[in-house]
Amino acid sequence: MLYSIKIATRYLTATRGQSLLLVVGVAVGVYVFVFMSALIGGLAVLLIDRTVGSIAHVIVEPPDRNPVLLQEVPGALLAVLKSSQQRPTLQSAAAYLPVIEATPHVSVVVGKLLGNGFMVKGEAVAPVQITGIEDKDISAIADIDSSLVAGSSELMLGTAVIGSGLAESLGVGVGQSLVIRSERNVEQSITIGGIFELGLAAIDEAAVYLNIRAARVLLALPEGLSRYEVKLDDLQQARSVAEDLRARTGLKATAWQDQNAQLLEGLTAQARSGDLIKGFALVTIIIGIASALLLSTYRRQSEIGIMRAMGASRGFVVTVFVIQGAIVGLAGGVLGAGLGFLSLLPFPPPEMTSGGGLPVDYRQGAYGAAIALTLAGAIAASIWPAYTASRIDPVKAIGP
Amino acid sequence: MNEVPLVEVRDLTKDYAEGENVARVLKGVQLTVAQGELVALLGPSGSGKSTLLNILGTLMRPTSGSVRVLGQSLVGAEDLVLTEFRNRHIGFVFQAHLLLPDFTALENVMFPAAARHGRERHTDRARASELLDRVGLSDRRDYLASQLSGGQKQRVAVARSLMNAPELVLADEPTGNLDRESADRVMQLLIDINSSDGTGFLISTHDENIAARCQRQIYMADGRIADDRR
Numbered sequence A: 001m002l003y004s005i006k007i008a009t010r011y012l013t014a015t016r017g018q019s020l021l022l023v024v025g026v027a028v029g030v031y032v033f034v035f036m037s038a039l040i041g042g043l044a045v046l047l048i049d050r051t052v053g054s055i056a057h058v059i060v061e062p063p064d065r066n067p068v069l070l071q072e073v074p075g076a077l078l079a080v081l082k083s084s085q086q087r088p089t090l091q092s093a094a095a096y097l098p099v100i101e102a103t104p105h106v107s108v109v110v111g112k113l114l115g116n117g118f119m120v121k122g123e124a125v126a127p128v129q130i131t132g133i134e135d136k137d138i139s140a141i142a143d144i145d146s147s148l149v150a151g152s153s154e155l156m157l158g159t160a161v162i163g164s165g166l167a168e169s170l171g172v173g174v175g176q177s178l179v180i181r182s183e184r185n186v187e188q189s190i191t192i193g194g195i196f197e198l199g200l201a202a203i204d205e206a207a208v209y210l211n212i213r214a215a216r217v218l219l220a221l222p223e224g225l226s227r228y229e230v231k232l233d234d235l236q237q238a239r240s241v242a243e244d245l246r247a248r249t250g251l252k253a254t255a256w257q258d259q260n261a262q263l264l265e266g267l268t269a270q271a272r273s274g275d276l277i278k279g280f281a282l283v284t285i286i287i288g289i290a291s292a293l294l295l296s297t298y299r300r301q302s303e304i305g306i307m308r309a310m311g312a313s314r315g316f317v318v319t320v321f322v323i324q325g326a327i328v329g330l331a332g333g334v335l336g337a338g339l340g341f342l343s344l345l346p347f348p349p350p351e352m353t354s355g356g357g358l359p360v361d362y363r364q365g366a367y368g369a370a371i372a373l374t375l376a377g378a379i380a381a382s383i384w385p386a387y388t389a390s391r392i393d394p395v396k397a398i399g400p
Numbered sequence B: 001m002n003e004v005p006l007v008e009v010r011d012l013t014k015d016y017a018e019g020e021n022v023a024r025v026l027k028g029v030q031l032t033v034a035q036g037e038l039v040a041l042l043g044p045s046g047s048g049k050s051t052l053l054n055i056l057g058t059l060m061r062p063t064s065g066s067v068r069v070l071g072q073s074l075v076g077a078e079d080l081v082l083t084e085f086r087n088r089h090i091g092f093v094f095q096a097h098l099l100l101p102d103f104t105a106l107e108n109v110m111f112p113a114a115a116r117h118g119r120e121r122h123t124d125r126a127r128a129s130e131l132l133d134r135v136g137l138s139d140r141r142d143y144l145a146s147q148l149s150g151g152q153k154q155r156v157a158v159a160r161s162l163m164n165a166p167e168l169v170l171a172d173e174p175t176g177n178l179d180r181e182s183a184d185r186v187m188q189l190l191i192d193i194n195s196s197d198g199t200g201f202l203i204s205t206h207d208e209n210i211a212a213r214c215q216r217q218i219y220m221a222d223g224r225i226a227d228d229r230r
C-alpha cells in the first residue's frame, strides 16, 4: 500500500500540468455540487420563511361535520351533505384557549372569525375573505403592521384593513368608504383604514381585516370563533404539535405542511431538480477522471509491463491506479468544496436578506457530502482504467 | 552434480495465432541449463530466441511441453504464483533498457524489492546503492532514469535485474542498442557477476564476439536448437 501510494503520487506529479488540470476540473464539478446544494437549501429557507412567516403554523378548528344519515332505506343512503353556506364554529371557543396556550411549543394563539363576502365600490365588485380579529392580534400571524403601504393597521369598529391587490382592483384608497356584503346578506358601510402588501397574492388580493365585533354582526355570528391560529417556537414541530392539540382538545388541528401541500410539493420538486444537477456534476467528474486515467494507462503501457515483469502483481497495478483516482478525487473535492465555501460565505443567509440577492445558504453547502461523494466517485471511476492496466500483457508492452 | 537444473525444457512448442492461421514459432525445444551457467543464445532474427526467453521468464505461456525453472513447473500456474516466482528467482534485462522514467536510478534498482515488500526498506536501499556502485553509477544514483544515457540506463537495468538476487537472469539482446564501448562494458559486467555471484545467465545476441565470451553457445534456427557448443 505504502509503495503503491508512492508510485501513484509520482505518476501524478510527473505529469504535473495534466494532473493539476484534472484536479481543477473535478473541483469545478464539486463547486457546482456545493453551489447547487446551497442554492436549493437557500431557496427552501427563503420560501418557507416567506410563506410560513405569514401563515399559521397550526390551525385549530371544529371537526368536519360528517354527513348525517337521515333514514335507513335498503339499497340507498339518504344524507345531508356538508353545507358550504354554514361554516361550523367553535361555540365555546374561550374554553379551549387555555388548553391550546398550555401546549408545548405554542407561542401565539389568535382567535379568528372567518367568512366570505363582496366589497362594492360604485360599479366595481370584488369577492373578499373576511377576517374578524381583535385589534391587538392583527399582526400576530401575518405581520400586517410592517407590511402596510398606506394608512394604519388599527381596527376600529367602522374601519377595514385590506390587501393592496384588492384596493387596486376596487380603486380605493385610505379614508374612502365602501360597502361590504357578507355571505349572510348583511351589509355594512366601512372606511379603509389601512392597506398592506404581504407579497402573497392569495392574501393581498382578497383579505379584509375587520374588528371582530364588526365581523360578528356582518357574519351573523354573535358568539364563538371560526378557528384558532397558532404560531410555534419551532416550525419543524408543527405536525407533532397538531397531533398533541388534537388529543388535548378533540378538535381538528392541521399543521402548516398539510395546509400547504403545494409548497411542500414545490420544495420537493426543487430538491429533486437540484439532485439531478448534482448528479450530473458527479457523472461529469467520474467521466473526467476515468478518461484521464485510461489515457494514462495507455501512455504508461510499457512501464506497467516492466513493473509486471519485475514482479509487481496485478493487484499492485490496480492499487496504483485506484490511488491516483482517489488522490485526484480528494484533492478536487477539497479544493472545490473549499472554494465553494469561500465564495458562498459573503452571501447573507436567505432569511436575513430583504429580497433581491441570490438566496444561497452557505450553511447548506453539503461540503462533507460533496467531498465524500467525489472521493467515492473518483474511486469508482478509476476501477475500469485500473483493471485495464492490470491486464496489460508485459510481453506486448515490452516489445521486441 | 545432484543439483536441480536451473532450466529444464522438454518438447516445448509455441504457436502464435496470425489471423486465420497458426504459426508455430517453437517446434520442440529441448534444453537443460545448470545453475550458474553463462549461456549465449544465438540465431537469426525470427528464430524464436525472444519467445523462448519470455516463456522461461514466465511472461508467456507455452503451447505444449514442459518448462521447469529451479525444478518448478511453470505450466498452468496462476498469474499470481508466476508473478511471485519471477520476482524472487528471475531477473530481466531487455534490449530497450526499459526503466521507469519518472523514478531515479536508485528507485529503479530497488523496484523488485519494493514490489515484493510493499515498501522501500532501508536494507533494500543499501543493497540497491551497492549494486549501482558495482555497475559504476554511484554518482548517478539520484538522477531520473530519463536523464541517463543509453549505456547508463542498461547498467541500471543490470543492477535492477540483480536486486532480489535471482538464480537466473534473462537478457534479450542487452547490447543490441549500445555502441561498441558500452556494449563491452555491459557484457563484462554480466560475466563478472556470473563468476562472482554464480548467477545463471541466458543472453540472446547476434554478436559472435559477445557469444564467444560465454561458456556455452546455443544456436537456434527456425524454432529449434540447431547447435549447442561448450
Ligand SMILES: Nc1ncnc2c1ncn2[C@@H]1O[C@H](COP(=O)(O)OP(=O)(O)O)[C@@H](O)[C@H]1O
Binding pocket: A400, B016, B017, B018, B023, B025, B043, B044, B045, B046, B047, B048, B049, B050, B051, B052
Ligand atoms: N506476438 C506475436 N504474434 C505473432 N507472431 C509473433 C509474435 N511474436 C513473435 N512472433 C513471430 O515469432 C517468430 C519468432 O520471434 P522471436 O521469438 O521474437 O524471434 P527472435 O527473438 O529470435 O528474433 C517471428 O517470426 C515473429 O514474427
Ligand SMILES: [Mg+2]
Binding pocket: A400, B049, B050, B051, B172
Ligand atoms: Mg528477439
